[in-house]
Amino acid sequence: MKVPLLPTLIVAAAVATMIGLGVWQLSRAEWKQQLLTQYRGASKIPPIAYPTSLRTGPPPLYRWATGNCLRPVSRRATAGQNRKGESGYVHIVGCATGAEGPGMQVEIGWSRDPNAKVQWPGGLVSGMIAPDREHIMRLVADGAAPGLQPSALPSVESISNNHRLYAVQWFLFAAIAAVIYVLALRKRRRAPPAA
Secondary structure: OOOOHHHHHHHHHHHHHHHHHHHHHHHHHHHHHHHHHHHHHHOOOOOEEOOOOOOOOOOOOOOEEEEEEOEEEEEEEEEEEEOOOOEEEEEEEEEEOOOOOOOEEEEEEEEOOOOOOOOOOOEEEEEEEEEEOOOEEEEEEOOOOOOOEOEOOOOHHHOOOOHHHHHHHHHHHHHHHHHHHHHHHHHHHHOOOOO
């Protein structure tokens, strides 16, 4: 029996691609593990002044820092937890930090109400730098503004490293595709010739 060329090439390319994706996920797993190790160590080194720009390098996540909010310019609330692990809303204030520059985002506390009326005038604030989906990073205040509870501090343990599992999935997909194709070829070989 002749092996069909075009389908074999397509399946071989697909299997090779899936294996390549599995190998790539293994390299991502190693990179992610190094990043998590770096983050775990970040909270143990001396505090820094809150950076107002990221001209070079990645953001200094999970570092203790102090920044100066000259005046609040915006407010938002997003889902989050307090230090007891209760779900609710964290309140984030956008701050001006000078005449120029991007300013900073400060998580000033937690409440059950996303529309809690909080009066916070700004000033010096210390806390831990956390990732922020809208602004890359924000400072999670160590304390809380009046009327709020302290927010849960960011935890490296909440970051998953599933890349090895993804690699296993890609390798399984490749194996399954190869087995199905071999079975299809066998079935074709056993089929009676067309009259």
